[in-house]
Amino acid sequence: MAVSTAHADEHLAHGEGPLHEQYEDIDQQNESYIVGMWAFLVTEVMFFGALFVTYVLYRSRYQHDFYVAHLETNTLLGGINTTVLLMSSFTMALAVRAAMLKQRTHVIAGLIPTLLGACTFLVIKYFEYSEKFEHHHYPGPSFIPPPGSARGGSQIFFSMYFGMTGLHGIHILIGIIAIGTLIYLWYRQRPIVTEDYVPTEMVGLYWHFVDLVWVFLFPLYYLIPK
Numbered sequence: 001m002a003v004s005t006a007h008a009d010e011h012l013a014h015g016e017g018p019l020h021e022q023y024e025d026i027d028q029q030n031e032s033y034i035v036g037m038w039a040f041l042v043t044e045v046m047f048f049g050a051l052f053v054t055y056v057l058y059r060s061r062y063q064h065d066f067y068v069a070h071l072e073t074n075t076l077l078g079g080i081n082t083t084v085l086l087m088s089s090f091t092m093a094l095a096v097r098a099a100m101l102k103q104r105t106h107v108i109a110g111l112i113p114t115l116l117g118a119c120t121f122l123v124i125k126y127f128e129y130s131e132k133f134e135h136h137h138y139p140g141p142s143f144i145p146p147p148g149s150a151r152g153g154s155q156i157f158f159s160m161y162f163g164m165t166g167l168h169g170i171h172i173l174i175g176i177i178a179i180g181t182l183i184y185l186w187y188r189q190r191p192i193v194t195e196d197y198v199p200t201e202m203v204g205l206y207w208h209f210v211d212l213v214w215v216f217l218f219p220l221y222y223l224i225p226k
Contacts (some may be wrong), residue, residue: 088121096110099200108186
């Protein structure tokens with residue numbers, strides 16, 4: 001038993017296990033992971049929160065223009081993207097649960113559809129953006145306001161639309177990189193993920209946050225009431 005413990009300590013000391021050398025034990029390491037991730041998510045909430053407040057202020061001032069401009073958004077594609085992200089959150093939750101149980105195959109089986117859902121979201125968003133550019137509904141000198149709306153108010157709408165959905169898209173891209181890396185680590189059976197579920201859980205927390213942001217963006221830009 002003592003030999004086994006000594007071997008495990010030597011294994012960790014050479015950086016082959018989930019414990020990094022700057023931490024005394026795995027609990028301390030996991031606590032730093034969790035605190036760091038939640039601190040990051042708080043800053044993200046503050047960042048997007050400021051954008052949401054700006055949206056509310058402009059929408060209250062240009063209610064008619066925002067309503068007319070939102071008719072140019074594709075509710076069907078936006079709804080499909082919402083469904084895709086919600087399903088990807090579900091498969092991510094399954095992957096995290098499997099990581100807790102150290103079920104490698106089930107983790108990968110949950111992460112792959114999550115990754116595919118993220119890629120599908122960006123592909124659909126590409127077609128949405130292409131439609132806006134085709135109709136000159138992008139901010140700039142060549143901007144053409146939708147019929148029945150003023151140029152100023154509708155251009156503010158599309159400026160915020162591209163700004164907020166674009167930033168969200170960047171977060172989706174970061175999620176794709178993180179999930180792809182996680183799949184690779186699990187496929188290669190790296191101890192950093194197979195012996196400690198927290199890294200997988202941290203990626204899951206990030207992905208759930210990204211999905212939650214879209215849950216707010218979808219009704220604000222696609223489902224404005226008259």
